[in-house]
Amino acid sequence: YFADRNIFCAGRVSKDDLDRVCEATGCRVQSTTTDLTAKHLGVCERFEECQIGGQRFNVFKGCPEAKTCTIILRGGAEQFIDEVERSLHDSIMVVRRAVKNQTVVAGGGAIEMEISRYLRETARKIEGKQQLIITAVAKALEVIPRQLCENAGFDTTDFITQLRARHAQDPEKYKWYGVDIEEEKVADLFKKFVWEPALVKTNAIASAIEAACLILSVDETVTSQKSQDPMAAGQPMPGRGRGMPMGGR
Numbered sequence: 001y002f003a004d005r006n007i008f009c010a011g012r013v014s015k016d017d018l019d020r021v022c023e024a025t026g027c028r029v030q031s032t033t034t035d036l037t038a039k040h041l042g043v044c045e046r047f048e049e050c051q052i053g054g055q056r057f058n059v060f061k062g063c064p065e066a067k068t069c070t071i072i073l074r075g076g077a078e079q080f081i082d083e084v085e086r087s088l089h090d091s092i093m094v095v096r097r098a099v100k101n102q103t104v105v106a107g108g109g110a111i112e113m114e115i116s117r118y119l120r121e122t123a124r125k126i127e128g129k130q131q132l133i134i135t136a137v138a139k140a141l142e143v144i145p146r147q148l149c150e151n152a153g154f155d156t157t158d159f160i161t162q163l164r165a166r167h168a169q170d171p172e173k174y175k176w177y178g179v180d181i182e183e184e185k186v187a188d189l190f191k192k193f194v195w196e197p198a199l200v201k202t203n204a205i206a207s208a209i210e211a212a213c214l215i216l217s218v219d220e221t222v223t224s225q226k227s228q229d230p231m232a233a234g235q236p237m238p239g240r241g242r243g244m245p246m247g248g249r
Contacts (some may be wrong), residue, residue: 008047008049008058010058020068021042021060022042023065023066023068024042024044024060024063024066024068025042025043025044025060025063025064026042026043026063026064027040027041027042027068028040042050042063043063043064044060044061044062044063044064045061045062045063046059046060046061046062047059047060047061047174048061050121052072052074053074057072060132071088073085073088081095088207094196094197094200097197097199097200098177098195098196098197099184101197101198101199103197103198103199104194104195104196104197105195105198105201106176106178106188106189106190106194106196107178107189107195107196108145108148108179108180108181108189108194109142109144109145109146109148109178109179110145110175110176110177110178110189110190110200111178111196112141112142112143112144112145113141113142113145113163113164113167113177113178114167114171114175114176115133115138115141115205116138116139116141116142116167117138117164117167117168118171119135119137119138119141120134120135120138122134122222123135123138128164137209139180140208141205142160145159145160145163145178145179146160148178148179148181149179152178152179152181152184153186159179159186161180162186163177163178163186166186176188176189176190176191177189178194180192197238209236
């Protein structure tokens with residue numbers, strides 16, 4: 001009936017999809033066609049049914065009441081899709097955090113290298129074991145730019161030495177210098193709009209320090225006595241087959 005009159009009709013639509021369409025177009029779910037008025041109908045600029053891969057999707061564009069969007073992810077294997085979804089979720093959460101907390105720092109390992117430089121200089125002024133601990137934290141922070149270089153296929157040693165030299169040469173001028181993956185060089189990433197929320201960095205560093213302290217606080221290994229007993233849990237004694245102990249006649 002609908003197809004003869006050039007009207008699209010979809011069946012077996014899930015409740016979640018119905019609710020999303022209602023919120024986007026401003027329509028209302030009706031259980032009957034009786035007494036339909038204009039206030040029950042929704043509006044969108046363009047509706048189309050398109051084929052993407054092996055599935056067909058109903059696409060609503062230009063919805064006046066829409067506050068969300070749908071992103072379709074495709075890939076050759078399930079693990080690729082999972083990785084893309086995780087990366088996309090992290091990006092969206094970072095943007096969300098940046099909107100709520102507008103204090104930002106340069107990404108690309110720039111802030112980690114600057115903190116590492118500051119900690120190394122501070123460690124030289126401290127005596128005792130604390131100097132070794134602060135130096136170890138400064139070295140650990142270099143893992144971020146190092147990993148970025150490895151992921152991009154760059155010479156890790158060359159880039160890390162360049163970053164150390166720049167940050168030590170003039171901290172005020174080169175404090176936002178990090179790994180520029182697009183141009184394959186060390187550059188001022190703050191001017192290139194590679195930003196990250198400062199709150200995310202603060203939480204990440206605090207969590208890493210807490211995790212390291214927790215591991216260092218465990219000074220011995222707890223083992224189960226049952227795993228050390230060969231007769232425990234029905235384990236046979238070592239012998240010549242069928243669990244018979246070895247012995248002389």
